[in-house]
Amino acid sequence: MLDAGCWILDDGYWMLECRDEYGGESKMNESKKSETVSVTRREFCRKAVKRTTLAAAAAAAGVAAYKKPEIKSFFGAGDAYAATTGAGKFSLKGDSN
Amino acid sequence: MDGNKTVTANFSLATGKAASFKVTVTGIEMFNGSTWVSLFSGAAQLDIVTGGVFPGVTGLALGQGTYTKIRVTFKNSFPATGTLSYGGTAYYTTAATFGGQTNLASTPTTVSGSMAAYTFRMAGWGALNANVVREFDITPITVSDKTDYQPTLRFTISNRFRLMGVSGSPGTYYFEHAGPNVSIVE
Numbered sequence: 001m002l003d004a005g006c007w008i009l010d011d012g013y014w015m016l017e018c019r020d021e022y023g024g025e026s027k028m029n030e031s032k033k034s035e036t037v038s039v040t041r042r043e044f045c046r047k048a049v050k051r052t053t054l055a056a057a058a059a060a061a062g063v064a065a066y067k068k069p070e071i072k073s074f075f076g077a078g079d080a081y082a083a084t085t086g087a088g089k090f091s092l093k094g095d096s097n
Numbered sequence: 098m099d100g101n102k103t104v105t106a107n108f109s110l111a112t113g114k115a116a117s118f119k120v121t122v123t124g125i126e127m128f129n130g131s132t133w134v135s136l137f138s139g140a141a142q143l144d145i146v147t148g149g150v151f152p153g154v155t156g157l158a159l160g161q162g163t164y165t166k167i168r169v170t171f172k173n174s175f176p177a178t179g180t181l182s183y184g185g186t187a188y189y190t191t192a193a194t195f196g197g198q199t200n201l202a203s204t205p206t207t208v209s210g211s212m213a214a215y216t217f218r219m220a221g222w223g224a225l226n227a228n229v230v231r232e233f234d235i236t237p238i239t240v241s242d243k244t245d246y247q248p249t250l251r252f253t254i255s256n257r258f259r260l261m262g263v264s265g266s267p268g269t270y271y272f273e274h275a276g277p278n279v280s281i282v283e
Binding site: 093097 | 136151160249251252254277282
């Protein structure tokens with residue numbers, strides 16, 4: 001495994017993501033689900049959207065339009081976040097003279 | 098003349114560099130041409146005499162864009178140890194304040210085993226633990242997923258560590274630390 005992180009979505013779900021050295025595939029454990037699935041992150045997001053849409057419709061049909069879950073927080077190694085977002089990396093060194 | 102008056106002056110008896118000097122960074126931001134992007138907020142302490150990477154400030158995500166400035170915030174609180182010699186005697190820092198000059202003057206000891214860190218603040222940088230903000234221009238950097246930007250926060254502290262007092266009167270001796278120069282090295 002190269003890195004891992006925990007995402008919290010604004011619909012109350014969370015997911016864990018682990019990347020292995022073979023790249024491409026991410027393995028995720030989702031909250032409120034007992035099974036472990038192996039899907040890409042994009043596929044996971046689509047499933048999360050579908051599930052939440054159904055839940056919202058059942059609970060309050062016609063009351064509010066579904067809002068796509070967004071990432072509220074991220075916990076984990078900075079490397080994991082950077083690898084997921086395509087961003088670069090930053091470190092601060094210190095010394096004296 | 099009405100009479101003689103005695104003026105007591107403290108002189109720098111010895112100067113050098115502290116043996117350890119800890120810096121606590123509390124914030125890092127970078128400017129992308131329109132806004133300041135926060136990269137770190139918290140407290141990361143490093144002994145800059147030893148040097149290295151600030152704990153927890155490594156591998157942080159740096160969003161795509163072109164950055165031209167960096168802003169670093171650190172505490173005006175610098176735990177430091179050190180020793181200087183004068184008149185053939187070595188003096189060491191202790192945690193005790195000298196002459197009521199809280200966080201400005203350390204009472205020395207001649208017992209090496211009693212050396213302890215004294216938390217200095219820089220008089221010109223405000224109160225103890227005040228946030229000190231320094232902004233630096235950097236060579237513009239365009240960030241991609243291949244970027245691994247690792248600048249160095251450098252404190253120039255050579256000859257800022259001083260043993261002060263009246264020569265020949267050890268009871269007047271104390272350590273002080275003058276304000277360092279702070280820079281970013283890319």
